Amino acid sequence: MNMKTSEIKELTTKEIVERIDTEKENLVRLRLNHAVSPLDNPLKLKDTKKNIARLKTVLRQRELSENQN
Incomplete structure (x- = not known):
């Protein structure tokens, strides 16, 4: 099953992990x-x-945005 980045961004962090x-x-x-x-x-x-790789990328982006705040 191929996931799109937009679909991944809709998931919660826990779901991504x-x-x-x-x-x-x-x-x-x-x-x-x-x-x-x-x-x-x-x-x-x-x-x-x-x-x-897509899942890890979105997860990393969320980590970085949390660290900036």
């Missing part, structure tokens, strides 16, 4: 499955990593 954990677990599972037998769509690995 939970989503990061879920996506990381999903990535590990995908990598293990891919090592055993090739995935039907290997781009899922790339999409999952990008989702994690």
Whole structure:
């Protein structure tokens, strides 16, 4: 599932942290499955990593804006 940045910004900080954990677990599972037998769509690995990066970016932006206040 590919998330847009606008969708991520609507989530609460707690939801973002939970989503990061879920996506990381999903990535590990995908990598293990891919090592055993090739995935039907290997781009899922790339999409999952990008989702994690988007989530972390929004989380970091929130941390920085809180520190400025």
